[in-house]
Amino acid sequence: ISTLILAEHESGSIKPQTVSTVVAANQLGESSSVSLLLAGSGSSLQEAASQAASCHPSVSEVLVADSDRFEYPLAEPWAKLVDFVRQQRGDYSHILASSSSFGKNILPRVAALLDVSPVTDVVKILGPNEFIRPIYAGNALCRVRYTGPGPCVLTIRTTSFPVTPVTESKKATISQIDLSNFKEEFVSRSRYVGQSTQDTERPDLGSARVVVTGGRALKSVENFKLIENLAEKLGGAVGATRAAVDAGYVPNDLQVGQTGKIVAPELYMAFGVSGAIQHLAGIKDSKVIVAVNKDADAPIFQVADYGLVGDLFEVIPELLEKLPEKK
């Protein structure tokens, strides 16, 4: 088993979801070799590559594709690059990326170039070619077997493959990919224009230890500050239901649920959230779920470890007052 992982990196460091993907690659079978492919340009790429080399002891090599063409993660040249590396470096049995917006955008395109069916959103690996993935918004689990002759292309739901701290330190070799034969018919047919990101001191929603979420019951942007204050106090991230996002209380990248972010924190606190199936699909792997809602019949209480029937406008201030300061 030899795996190629399309890595994600930012400002000179490898993203945690890529390390989770390495963890997943390890579960494909014994004696697997894991190659990380980093594309980008300039010094931050080289910095990320050197960090990637020691991000996990099972990484055997780091491949670096350094070119202006990879300055931004455009699907067209990146999918082509994966195919190029595969042809140059020998056949990989598996090609992986995380199920982030990056991986979901690029890997199906790679699979079509290779004429293979990808398996997206893998939550469990049962063998080199057998996987479990959720369907119907997580209301059913589908066990699939890949039977094709080509490489098996997977995207990994990273919350299902937590990274455990490793003490062993090992540095993988870093090699630069020779791109002189890399033909790219997409030059300038797809252009990066810009990105708007929410600048925040808070931890990332996808990997936060604590997530505090508000629903439509918050009623306004101003009231949503209560959720933010509580998240701050707990050192957690802020989430929202689709209803709260649609009502304009918070930007859409805070949406938790099947069509938004899938989270699996140690503590998930939901305020004024009724518990639509779409939302529950995005939180059910949380370790502890707390729900506060005025409506004692809200479906969220059926999945909550601790429920409190009450008015969030009274409960949150009381929590803010009585909860211990974060460590």
Added chain:
Amino acid sequence: MKILVAVKRVVDYAVKIRVKPDKTGVDTQNVKMSMNPFCEIALEEALRIKEAGFAKEVVAVSIGPSQCVDTLRTGLAMGADRAIHVEASSSFLPLSIAKILKSLADVENPGLIFLGKQAIDDDCNQTGQMVAALLGWPQATFASKVVLDKDKKFATVDREVDGGLETLSIDLPAVITTDLRLNQPRYATLPNIMKAKSKPIKKMTLEDLKVDIKSDIEIVEVTEPPKRKSGVIVSSVDELIDKLKNEAHVV
């Protein structure tokens, strides 16, 4: 310019699905079926582009069993000009669907292909990316805003990515997959539903399109996810904090 929109017939989003006792799949007998919500958004966007004068024709395509005609009628009632139904088994993998769409695009020569970012049954999120790859066209997935330039040479698309929005500019022809907040799809009015009855739906077969269907993924079984057992109802904030501290050890 012509716009091709792929629409999928799926179990209605409001239906609580049941896994079949023999674990072969999800029960779709006597269950309400509808157009996949992401596909409705894709069709709505195509119609708005046409109404803004950027496109001449919107063609809806559905691939699957004969009942897909109902889904196409819905699309025609929303405002699509005509429809194509490719008769096929419902178990096709996204790669095969992408090949069928590619083959249709070769015949129809659209300037844009719109698809929903994923179907709410298999949640694959693959077909759009794969059609773009097979055609060798640029792609913009998870679109929340689409603006065409006046000469219809390129589209500027805002994409919903982790941590914010990304803006791309892609040359046409191109493939765009739609995310939830792109628009609010219209309801078909009664007069339009009546009018849709006389709009043409062309039937095509796999032989017509010369597509080689591949099945390299086998479904072993479909099961229900483990149920989270419900916990306890606490009566006060003090009790809640006590449980979180001393029982769950999370604060």
